[in-house]
Amino acid sequence: MKIENNQLLPQYLMYKEEYLKKVEEVLESGWYVLGNEVKNFEQEFAEYNGAKYCVGVASGLDALILAFEALHLNPGDEVIAPANTYIASIMGFTRNGLVPKFVEPDEYYNMDATKIEEVIGPKTKAICVVHLYGQIANMPEIMKIANKYNLKVVEDCAQSHGASINGKKCGTWGDVGCFSFYPTKNLGGFGDGGAIITNNKEIDDEIRMMRNYGSKKTYYFEKVGYNSRLDELQAGLLRVKLQHLDELTDDRRNDALRYLNELKNPKIKLPKLKFGEAGHVFHLFVVEVENRNAFIQYCEKNEISLKIHYPQPPHLSDAYKYLGYHRGDFPVTENMADHIITLPLYNGMLSDEVKYVIDKLNCF
Ligand SMILES: Cc1ncc(COP(=O)(O)O)c(C=O)c1O
Known part of the structure; x- marks a missing residue:
């Protein structure tokens, strides 16, 4: 018997009819970027997680880059992050000129909360928590430390869609939760995609604007932004999968x-x-x-x-x-x-x- 490490085809086949119906629906709509599928996905994904807001973006890495940008830290400020993680967790904030202060993992492979205070210094402004391999990190302890030192918290939930402690889902403990919908992820699309969730209206507004060239009103630009939009087809297919x-x-x-x-x-x-x-x-x-x-x-x-x-x-x-x-x-x-x-x-x-x-x- 040959056993693959991972395969994506079986789960496509599980809901094939629903996916194909959605593809046809989106293609027939004649609207392919920032339309109703994205709007509905954002609402449904926010609701699934128990967050107020969700913004769809082009990838998990973009979600992290935009989330850190929206915190308005200064270049050279330090971010506490797990030493044991996928490198995108670190790229998200170093792309913003921020400096990692690594913390070793606990026996659950996640950042060891008991070692965070050792690396806090005058330049420390945020913690980037990663829920690695699908297991939620020790958020009760991490949030206690973040509150004590007034640090922002960004959760990298790229591997942990739906993981929770006492019903409180990952991504809702800190200031922002960042998700990837890369095809192998638990909620994986059929191409690249990502999202951020937050309860903070200002962060939601800013990322919503920045993902679309820094524009709120068509052809008027407030900031130098990005093109980092979740497309209608991905959003529609993710809506199908989210239900399952x-x-x-x-x-x-x-x-x-x-x-x-x-x-x-x-x-x-x-x-x-x-x-x-x-x-x-x-x-x-x-x-x-x-x-x-x-x-x-x-x-x-x-x-x-x-x-x-x-x-x-x-x-x-x-x-x-x-x-x-x-x-x-x-x-x-x-x-x-x-x-x-x-x-x-x-x-x-x-x-x-x-x-x-x-x-x-x-x-x-
Ligand atoms: C922990 C973690 N963070 C961030 C990312 C980046 O996500 P994406 O590939 O969608 O950019 C990934 C996955 O690739 C990941 O595993």
Whole structure:
């Protein structure tokens, strides 16, 4: 049996009729940018998350760039961010001239809230929280610190659509929540897309204007903006998928819980849940193994496809060489990067396929 790490076709086929109907509806409408589909998606996504406002943009990275721009911090100000994350989380604010202060992860792979205060200095103005792999970070503790030091909070929810603590969804704890709808994401479109959610009207107004050349009124421009609009086709297709998001999340969670309950190999360190099942939407199922090369070879032999999210932490990337960090600066993160491995998990994965992976991995 060959097991893919991820596949997008099965979940398209699940709702194929609805998608095709929506495509036809949008194409026949004769209106393709900033129309009713975007407007309705924004309303529905805000409501789904329990936020007042939502603005659709062109990608998750744009959502982060626009969110930080709307906070009006000064170049050189510092932003506390997880050392262990996808590099786009960091690019969102460094593009605004802001400087990262990295914090090592806790045992749940998210920023360790107990280590945040150590890096707060006079230039610290914000925290960029990432809910990595689908698990919500320790928002109650992070918000306590943010409030104590008067820091803005941007949540990177690109991997965590719908993850919550006591019913309060990610993206609604801080000032702004940023989402990606890249096709592999839990709420993935059929191309690029992103959104921000907020309860702050000024932030909503500003991002709404900036995504459209800095214009509120057609052909009148208040600021030098961007072209970063979610298009009608993506918005329409995302509306279809949003209606099924909770069942898609349950489907992922069921497979993930089977891995958690049935993988019984001491050589494979399983992820832990910090805030119960609701706190994790299992965008990725990441485990740790001591001898990763041997594990990869074993899985290759058994036709189980693996990925590494991510092999190189941002502070060691060429992109951030200018910050002057070296190997050894963030040992917890670096050790994770050397041992993590992502098991197959996607919507539409068959029960027999999950069982095959479990059986094979228990024999490693
Ligand atoms: C944590 C995180 N932040 C930001 C992004 C950027 O999203 P996008 O690819 O839509 O720009 C991604 C995904 O690619 C991500 O995983």
